[in-house]
Amino acid sequence: MxxxxxxxxxxxxxxxxxxxxxxxxxxxxxxxxxxxxxxxxxxxxxxxxxxxxxxxxxxxxxxxxxxxxxxxxIxxxxxxxxxxxxxxxxxxxxxxxxxxxxxxxVxxxxxxxxxxxxxxxxxxxxxxxxxxxxxxxxxGMRLxxxxxxxxxxxxxxxxxxxxxxxxxxxxxxxxMxxxxxxxxxxxxxxxxxxxxxxxxxxxxxNRMPxxxxxxxxxxxxxxxxxxxxxSRWKWALALLSAMPEMELLPPVICFxxxxxxxxxxxxxxxxxxxxxxxxxxxxxxxxxxxxPVLTECEQHGLLGSEGSVAA
Numbered sequence: 001m002x003x004x005x006x007x008x009x010x011x012x013x014x015x016x017x018x019x020x021x022x023x024x025x026x027x028x029x030x031x032x033x034x035x036x037x038x039x040x041x042x043x044x045x046x047x048x049x050x051x052x053x054x055x056x057x058x059x060x061x062x063x064x065x066x067x068x069x070x071x072x073x074i075x076x077x078x079x080x081x082x083x084x085x086x087x088x089x090x091x092x093x094x095x096x097x098x099x100x101x102x103x104x105x106v107x108x109x110x111x112x113x114x115x116x117x118x119x120x121x122x123x124x125x126x127x128x129x130x131x132x133x134x135x136x137x138x139x140g141m142r143l144x145x146x147x148x149x150x151x152x153x154x155x156x157x158x159x160x161x162x163x164x165x166x167x168x169x170x171x172x173x174x175x176m177x178x179x180x181x182x183x184x185x186x187x188x189x190x191x192x193x194x195x196x197x198x199x200x201x202x203x204x205x206n207r208m209p210x211x212x213x214x215x216x217x218x219x220x221x222x223x224x225x226x227x228x229x230x231s232r233w234k235w236a237l238a239l240l241s242a243m244p245e246m247e248l249l250p251p252v253i254c255f256x257x258x259x260x261x262x263x264x265x266x267x268x269x270x271x272x273x274x275x276x277x278x279x280x281x282x283x284x285x286x287x288x289x290x291x292p293v294l295t296e297c298e299q300h301g302l303l304g305s306e307g308s309v310a311a
Contacts, residue, residue: 005036005038006038007033007038007039007040007041007043007044010029010030010033010036010038010040010044011041011043011044011047013029014026014029014030014044014047014048014051015043015047017047017051018047018048018050018051018054021051021054021055022051023048023051023052023054023055023057023060024055026047026048026051026052027048027051027060029048030044030045030048030064039071039072039073040071040073041073042068042073042074042075042076042078042079043078045064045065045068045073045075045079046076046079048064049061049064049065049079049082049083049086050082050085052064052086053082053083053085053086053089056089056090057086058086058087058089058090058092058095061082061083061086061087062086062087062095064083065079065080065083065099074106075106075108076108077103077108077109077110077111077113077114080099080100080103080108080110080114081111081113081117083099084096084099084100084114084117084118084121085117087099087121088117088118088120088121088124091121091124092121093121093122093124093125093127093130096117096118096121096122097118097121097122097130099118100114100115100118110141110143111143112138112143112144112145112146112149115134115135115138115143115145115149116146116148116149116152118134119131119134119135119149119152119153119156120148120152122134122152122156123152123153123155123156123159126156126159126160127156128153128156128157128159128160128162128165129160131152131153131156131157132153132156132157132165134153135149135150135153135169144176145176145178146178147173147178147179147180147181147183147184150169150170150173150176150178150180150184151181151183151184151187153169154166154169154170154184154187154188154191155183155187155190157169157191158187158188158190158191158194161191161194161195162191163191163192163194163195163197163200166187166188166191166192167188167191167192167200169188170184170185170204179211179212180211180213181213182208182213182214182215182216182218182219185204185205185207185208185211185213185215185219186216186218186219186222188204189201189204189205189219189222189223189226190222192204192222192226193222193223193225193226193229196226196229196230197226198223198226198227198229198230198232198235199230201222201223201226201227202223202227202235204223205219205220205223205239214246215246215248216248217243217248217249217250217251217254220239220240220242220243220248220250220254221250221251221253221254221257223239224236224239224240224254224257224258224261225253225257227239227257227261228257228258228260228261228264231261231265232261233258233261233262233264233265233267233270236257236258236261236262237258237261237262237270237273237274239254239258240254240255240258240274240277241277244281249281249283250281250283251283252278252283252284252285252288252289255274255275255277255278255283255285255289256286256288256289258274259271259274259275259289262274275289
C-alpha cells in the first residue's frame, strides 16, 4: 500500500532533521513539499527555521521567515522565536530586536521565549542597557520573566561590568517568584569577580546551597579568580580543596587562579602544593600553569642550567 506524504509527515520529518542538526536536509524537504502537492504550514517552516538556527545559518532562517507570506503561511510565535534565536546565536542583536518589534505588525503577540531570545542576543553583544529594558518591559506586556530572562540579564550586566546591577537583579528574583539557578548565581559571581569584589563572590557561593542551588565548577572558578584578584590566597586554596569534597573536579583554570593568588601574596612555596594537587587529581597543566612555577623558580634560583627545576 502506497502512503502519500502530507503536511504532518513532512513536518515530522523536518523536525527530525532539526533535532539532528541536519539543516540542509530540512531545507530540502521543505522545498520539495510543493512538488508533492503538499503545502508547507507554519509548523514546517518553524522546524526548518529552527534547523537553520541550530546550524548557524541565520541568513537562511531570516529568508525562510520572510518567504512565509508568499506561500500564504502566516508566521507565528514559534517561527519568530526560531528566527530571533538564529540572530542571537550569530550575534545579530539589532536584527533580533527588529524581529521582536515587528511581531505585532503581523498580529503575533511576543511571548516569554521571544523576549528571552532577544535578551540573550543583547547579552552576547554586551548591550546590558537594552537587556534591562527588555526585562523591565515584560510585566507591562503581561509576560512573566523566568530564570532564563533574569540569567541572561544578569550575564549582560556582568559583561558590562555592572556588578551592582547584577546583584540587584539576583536579589529581586524571589520577589518575582523566580528561583535563582546556578546560571544566575554564576553570572553574578563572575560580575563580582571581574570587579574584584571577592567578599561578595564568596558570599554568593556560600548562599547557593541555602537556595537549593548546587555550585558548579564555573561557580568555584569565578570565586577562586575573585580571591586571586583580591590577593586572598588562603581563601583561594580553601575553595580549591573544597571542590573534591563536593564531588567536583577542579578544572585547570581553578588551579591557575590559585597559583596566581599565591604569587600575588609572595607565598611562592604554596605554588608547589597546588601543582602537586593538580597532578594528584590528574588535571593536565597548560601553558598558564607553568608560567607562575617557572617565574618563581627563576626568581628564587631554583632553575637548573637548562631551565629545569633544580633538585
